[in-house]
Amino acid sequence: MLSALLLAFGVALAAPWLTGRLGRSAGWVLALLPAGLTAYFVSLAPRVAAGEPLVQSVPWVPQLGVELAFRVDGLSLLFGLLIAGIGTFVAIYAGGYLAGDRQLPRFYLLLFAFMAAMLGVVTSDDLIVLFVFWELTSITSFFLIGYKHESVESRTNALQGLFVTAGGGLAMLAGFVLLGSMAGTYRISELLAAPGLLVEHPAYPLALALVALGAFTKSAQWPFHFWLPNAMAAPTPVSSYLHSATMVKAGVYLLARLAPGLGGTPQWFWLLTLVGGATVLAAAALTLMQRDSKRLLAYSTLVALGTLVLLIGVGTPVAIKAMVVFLFAHALYKAPLFMVAGSVDHEAGSRDVTRLAGLGRSMPWTWLAAGVAGVSAAGLPPMLGFVGKELAYEGLYGAPWLLAGLIAAGAVLVLVVVLVAWVPFAGRTVQAPKAPHEAPPSMLVGPLLLAALGLLFGLAPGLVQDGLMRPAAAAVLGAPYAFDLYLWHGVTLALGLSLLTVSLGAVLVATWRRWQPALLARFGGVRIGPVAVYEGGWRRLLRFAEVQTRFVQSDDLRHHLTIIVTYTVALTGGVALWRGGLASMVWAPAGGYLHEFLYFAVILLATATVVRSHSRLVVITSLGVVGFGVAFVFVLFAAPDLAITQFLVDTLVVIIAALVLIRLPSSALRAEGGRDTRWLSGIVAIAGGALITGLLLAVTALPFDGALTSFFEANSYPAARGRNIVNVILVDFRAIDTLAEVVVLAVAAAGVGALLRRRLGSGAASAPAARAAAPAPGAPATPAARRDSDGGAR
Amino acid sequence: MNSLILRTTTRPIIVVLLLISIFLLLRGHDLPGGGFIGGLVAAAAAALYAIAFGADAAARLLRVRPELLVGWGMAATVVAGLLGMVAGREFLTGLWWVIAVGDQELKLSTPLLFDVGVYLVVVGVILRFVLSLEER
Numbered sequence A: 001m002l003s004a005l006l007l008a009f010g011v012a013l014a015a016p017w018l019t020g021r022l023g024r025s026a027g028w029v030l031a032l033l034p035a036g037l038t039a040y041f042v043s044l045a046p047r048v049a050a051g052e053p054l055v056q057s058v059p060w061v062p063q064l065g066v067e068l069a070f071r072v073d074g075l076s077l078l079f080g081l082l083i084a085g086i087g088t089f090v091a092i093y094a095g096g097y098l099a100g101d102r103q104l105p106r107f108y109l110l111l112f113a114f115m116a117a118m119l120g121v122v123t124s125d126d127l128i129v130l131f132v133f134w135e136l137t138s139i140t141s142f143f144l145i146g147y148k149h150e151s152v153e154s155r156t157n158a159l160q161g162l163f164v165t166a167g168g169g170l171a172m173l174a175g176f177v178l179l180g181s182m183a184g185t186y187r188i189s190e191l192l193a194a195p196g197l198l199v200e201h202p203a204y205p206l207a208l209a210l211v212a213l214g215a216f217t218k219s220a221q222w223p224f225h226f227w228l229p230n231a232m233a234a235p236t237p238v239s240s241y242l243h244s245a246t247m248v249k250a251g252v253y254l255l256a257r258l259a260p261g262l263g264g265t266p267q268w269f270w271l272l273t274l275v276g277g278a279t280v281l282a283a284a285a286l287t288l289m290q291r292d293s294k295r296l297l298a299y300s301t302l303v304a305l306g307t308l309v310l311l312i313g314v315g316t317p318v319a320i321k322a323m324v325v326f327l328f329a330h331a332l333y334k335a336p337l338f339m340v341a342g343s344v345d346h347e348a349g350s351r352d353v354t355r356l357a358g359l360g361r362s363m364p365w366t367w368l369a370a371g372v373a374g375v376s377a378a379g380l381p382p383m384l385g386f387v388g389k390e391l392a393y394e395g396l397y398g399a400p401w402l403l404a405g406l407i408a409a410g411a412v413l414v415l416v417v418v419l420v421a422w423v424p425f426a427g428r429t430v431q432a433p434k435a436p437h438e439a440p441p442s443m444l445v446g447p448l449l450l451a452a453l454g455l456l457f458g459l460a461p462g463l464v465q466d467g468l469m470r471p472a473a474a475a476v477l478g479a480p481y482a483f484d485l486y487l488w489h490g491v492t493l494a495l496g497l498s499l500l501t502v503s504l505g506a507v508l509v510a511t512w513r514r515w516q517p518a519l520l521a522r523f524g525g526v527r528i529g530p531v532a533v534y535e536g537g538w539r540r541l542l543r544f545a546e547v548q549t550r551f552v553q554s555d556d557l558r559h560h561l562t563i564i565v566t567y568t569v570a571l572t573g574g575v576a577l578w579r580g581g582l583a584s585m586v587w588a589p590a591g592g593y594l595h596e597f598l599y600f601a602v603i604l605l606a607t608a609t610v611v612r613s614h615s616r617l618v619v620i621t622s623l624g625v626v627g628f629g630v631a632f633v634f635v636l637f638a639a640p641d642l643a644i645t646q647f648l649v650d651t652l653v654v655i656i657a658a659l660v661l662i663r664l665p666s667s668a669l670r671a672e673g674g675r676d677t678r679w680l681s682g683i684v685a686i687a688g689g690a691l692i693t694g695l696l697l698a699v700t701a702l703p704f705d706g707a708l709t710s711f712f713e714a715n716s717y718p719a720a721r722g723r724n725i726v727n728v729i730l731v732d733f734r735a736i737d738t739l740a741e742v743v744v745l746a747v748a749a750a751g752v753g754a755l756l757r758r759r760l761g762s763g764a765a766s767a768p769a770a771r772a773a774a775p776a777p778g779a780p781a782t783p784a785a786r787r788d789s790d791g792g793a794r
Numbered sequence B: 001m002n003s004l005i006l007r008t009t010t011r012p013i014i015v016v017l018l019l020i021s022i023f024l025l026l027r028g029h030d031l032p033g034g035g036f037i038g039g040l041v042a043a044a045a046a047a048l049y050a051i052a053f054g055a056d057a058a059a060r061l062l063r064v065r066p067e068l069l070v071g072w073g074m075a076a077t078v079v080a081g082l083l084g085m086v087a088g089r090e091f092l093t094g095l096w097w098v099i100a101v102g103d104q105e106l107k108l109s110t111p112l113l114f115d116v117g118v119y120l121v122v123v124g125v126i127l128r129f130v131l132s133l134e135e136r
Helices: A002-030 A032-049 A074-097 A104-123 A127-145 A152-183 A188-193 A204-218 A227-233 A236-244 A248-262 A266-287 A293-314 A317-348 A364-377 A384-395 A400-422 A442-459 A462-477 A493-523 A530-552 A557-578 A594-612 A616-636 A640-663 A675-701 A707-720 A725-733 A735-761 A767-773 A775-793 B004-027 B035-053 B055-062 B066-086 B110-134
Strands: A054-061 A066-072 B096-101 B104-109
Touching (some): A002 A032, A002 A104, A074 A104, A074 A442, A127 A227, A204 A248, A236 A317, A317 A384, A317 A400, A364 A442, A384 A493, A400 A493, A616 A640, A640 A725, A640 B035, A735 B066, A735 B110, B104 B110
């Protein structure tokens, strides 16, 4: 399993290059990866069905008890097959849909990385590993949703999706840590194996709430449902993938996965059925407002997700059986319906179902796929969707109020199907924005094959019953469960309810053109409920960030420094005084040689010049003299590396600062500021200096701990073959610190380079350039500062 | 800056400074010096050139863009770390190859490669600052 994942990530990395090399056939060739993974999962099916899950474990962070543990049981297999299988057709479809798109190489990278992360989520047997993959899906889907990154709407919606799902993911992480400490292990299979272990624990309600928060945000349950329809900003192949087999199903997967350990309690039942039920009803109501084919499908996905969650909440064997069958059926019809909506958009130029008609003549194959998938989506025989829906009704016999909600939502789904799969194709041809023509083969093979599978498995559900459905249900129930699937149940209550659903749907369809405009006119622009809360919260967050950034990090360098130094003095000095940290301070002046006093005299004189002068050039140069004086002190105390660095840094700081200054207008060369600001700056500077002096005196008065020094002296040559301890520390003992510093430097250079190029290139006033360069003198000084501490250890 | 004296003296000084920078880089493991210090000296040399002859001339002399130096430097530090892993040890473990040249030893090592990377990054970063400011 691990090697399969590594392969998937590897191909993802190579995908941009391959896409460039393969040209027009890229989609077909790249689809070999998910196709191969599908075959791999199929080959696992017999042993999984026989009750032998594939288990694999590699140590990862042994100190934390985290293992790269994978376990493929029935549930994982079902999800793995959907992710890889539908991924195959999405890859092919995208090759046609995005043909000629400049960003196609990037798209395949993201798509495959997303797919690999999804596979990781559904096969992990370790909570922490699952979390890592989970967040990886949030991040990759952020890039996929924001694929059209030139569009503001696309970016906003991608950010919203990330914000909601990653935020929920953090709550989920807290829940996982809690579960781990409750059970003493992060292994999911062990966690679930001990019955009653989790549900009887006092922290169970909290853990359940946190984990459910993660699942609900990911699976777009009410009140977090709003991000999903907005994710329609993504190109259609992405929507098709996210909605049918991946992303939003991850939350459903998590709940199903943990059901044996966390389920079966009243809290579980009420939480899941209420949230799932609310999602179904809210989504069904919102569906009525839509005219855009993709948004119609998005809201119908919410209905399906709510149904799945409430079936898991009910948790009876019949409900779980219905859950797995409905999940499978939904993936097989939702993916082709999205692809069809995308094809219509692509070939006829619109997704507004009121503006399309008669496309069936020019796009017969697309219509065929839409029709077959649509029959399944509407829950009509002889499709798998029919089997799934009948089972869902049966599963809810014990909860009539849920059943009633589901029937109402089912009627809305019938309306969605007619609007997406019938209205655009049937009737007289109207003028479409583009002259419509049939989609290319790459955009037909996926919808046709997936829809055909829905038909095949509907006619012969026995094909998937033993190998796929039973093991999946057994994994959710935690015990084997033998059931048989039939297309025809005979004349039962469920059949009656199906008839009722379709009749209600037919009424909605027949009257749609009458009530929909009125509904839109009344509620079209209304933003209420969770969306309003989210948007308001978002605005306030940005406002707060702006205010506090303006305060702490104003554009005025003096203000900026004043804040930093004042805080440091107040916090460090305050704590030091409060906890008696300065108590060891000893003032013990010692004599010295004349030349030592001369150095200090030079430093003091230069400092006085800095304070007195009104010319910035003089100030900068005098500061350089101060730096040189300090460097001579290092020479005196035998720290040559430190001294050389100090000389060089000060030289370069003066050069760079001078280069900045000569770009400024001559008026800026005079140090500004009235008496008050000078006094304030003076007080802040003296307080900062006094704090450092006090701390140094306090620290040096303590007995010197030479452990580090003697360690480096003893090991520098034998272990690292170097006699210069400072350099050995930098490039060997603590090379990882240096590596991080190198990265910081590079980032600083990139930032400064970009800022300067932009400011100077546009011919704008040169004052901002000075600000942009302000970090420059500071940045190279950072490693020098660390040398200071290293040198001090000698 | 248009100064004949500066221009005339800059050329020989730069040669000396660059030699010193490489000298400092190579001897750094045993004596004062190292990639950071060597990089600063080289950057100072380039800055001097840029002041004397202008940013364009400095960029021509350099041939590659400073960003590329930064990139190559970072790559060198990371590769130095990865070589340790390739040898089956921890990331950034030092590896040594001591080659006898006459009666002297030539010590090649991943810490040296790492230091070269630091050198390149420092030169690239400071040149980015200086050239951006010096460009008209």
